[in-house]
Amino acid sequence: MSGKQNRKSISESQAEDQLLDRTLRPLSFKEFIGQEKIKNNLKVMIEAAGKRKEPLEHILIYGPSGLGKTTLAHIISKEYRGNIKITSGAALEKVGDIAAILTNLQDGDVFFIDEVHRLNKLVEEILYPAMDNFKLDIIIGKGPSAKTIQINLPRFTLISATTRIALLSSPFRSRFGVNYRLDFYNSEDVEKIIERSSKILNINVEAKARGLLAKASRSTPRIANKLLKRSRDLAQVKGEKIITPEIVDETLKMLDIDELGLEATDRKILQIIIENFNGGPVGIKTIAASIAEEEETIEDVFEPFLMQIGLLARTPKGRIATRLAFEHLKFKYQREIV
Numbered sequence: 001m002s003g004k005q006n007r008k009s010i011s012e013s014q015a016e017d018q019l020l021d022r023t024l025r026p027l028s029f030k031e032f033i034g035q036e037k038i039k040n041n042l043k044v045m046i047e048a049a050g051k052r053k054e055p056l057e058h059i060l061i062y063g064p065s066g067l068g069k070t071t072l073a074h075i076i077s078k079e080y081r082g083n084i085k086i087t088s089g090a091a092l093e094k095v096g097d098i099a100a101i102l103t104n105l106q107d108g109d110v111f112f113i114d115e116v117h118r119l120n121k122l123v124e125e126i127l128y129p130a131m132d133n134f135k136l137d138i139i140i141g142k143g144p145s146a147k148t149i150q151i152n153l154p155r156f157t158l159i160s161a162t163t164r165i166a167l168l169s170s171p172f173r174s175r176f177g178v179n180y181r182l183d184f185y186n187s188e189d190v191e192k193i194i195e196r197s198s199k200i201l202n203i204n205v206e207a208k209a210r211g212l213l214a215k216a217s218r219s220t221p222r223i224a225n226k227l228l229k230r231s232r233d234l235a236q237v238k239g240e241k242i243i244t245p246e247i248v249d250e251t252l253k254m255l256d257i258d259e260l261g262l263e264a265t266d267r268k269i270l271q272i273i274i275e276n277f278n279g280g281p282v283g284i285k286t287i288a289a290s291i292a293e294e295e296e297t298i299e300d301v302f303e304p305f306l307m308q309i310g311l312l313a314r315t316p317k318g319r320i321a322t323r324l325a326f327e328h329l330k331f332k333y334q335r336e337i338v
Helices: 003-024 036-052 069-080 095-102 121-133 187-200 207-215 221-237 245-254 264-277 284-291 295-308 323-328
Strands: 059-062 084-088 110-114 135-140 147-152 157-162 178-181 312-315 318-321
Touching (some): 095 135, 121 157, 207 245, 264 284
Parallel strands (some): 059 157, 059 178
8 A cells, every 4th residue: 555545544533533533522411421510510400591591600520531621612612502613712812813713703703712721821811801801902012002902702601611710810710600520431421422422433342341331441531432332333344233242352452551551651650660669759850851741631631530540649748659559560568658
C-alpha cells in the first residue's frame, strides 16, 4: 500500500470514528445513562425556566474527560429548545472573537465553551457583563480618546466545561448559577452504556464480554465505546457475529490495556514510583521527567483514574503508589507508606 493510500485509509478511519461517536451520543436525558442527581436538577431548572419564560442560569460542568460534559450541553440545549453555538477556550484568542459570537446569538440560545480554563483572560473579562446583564462593552480607540460602547445582547445561557476547574478565576466561577461535577461511572452504568451502543452498532455482545469491557473502560463512557468499537473491528475481521470474552481479551492485549483498564503509561507511572522511589512520595515534576510526559497530561488524563481505583495517592510530599499498586504490578510490598 502506498503512503498516500495509507494516509487516506487512516483519515477515513478517523472520520468514521467521529461519525460513530456522534451516532452513539445520547440525545435526551432519558438516553443519558448515569449522573442521576445532575440530570434531575437540570430537568427542574429547564422546566422552571420554561414556565417563567426566562433563560437558563449559566452552567459550569467539570470533571475528567470522556464523562459526558459536551453531551450534557447538547441535551440541555435540545430540552430547552434553543440553538447551541459551540467553541473552545483556546479558539477565543481575541475580544473580537467572543464579540462576533455573542452578537449573533438569539434569545434562548446556548453558548457552549469547552475547555474554558484555556480562555484568554481579556476575553474572560468581556464575558463578565455579558453573563451578568447581557451587555457587551467594547472599547474603541486608544488613550485619552478611547470610548466605550455598550451593546445589548440576547438573553442567552453560557454553558462551560472544563477538566481543570481550579484554573478558573474566582470572579468567573461565581458568575455561574450552578456548578456540576461529573463523577466516574459505576460498572453497572457502563455496562448499560455498552449495551445501548452495541444495539446502535447492530452487534451482539455476550454478557460476560460486556463486563470485561466495562471493567477495562476506566469508568468512562467514551473509553467504553472506543473499546466496543475496536472489539467489533476484531470480531468482524475474524468473521464472528458476536463479541465474546475471548474477542475482548484479544482486543485489550492488542491495545496494551490490562484487565483494570490501565494503559502502558499508567503502568509506567506506577513502576517509576515503585522501582525508582520505593513507592514514593515523589513530586509530579520528577515523574513527568522520568517518563517524558507533560505534567498537565499526567494530572488530567492518568492520575484521576489511578486515584479513583486506589492505586495512587496524593500527599503534601508527593505521589505515592499504594499497596494495591504493588500487588497489581506484582511487586513485593515492603513497608507501610504514610
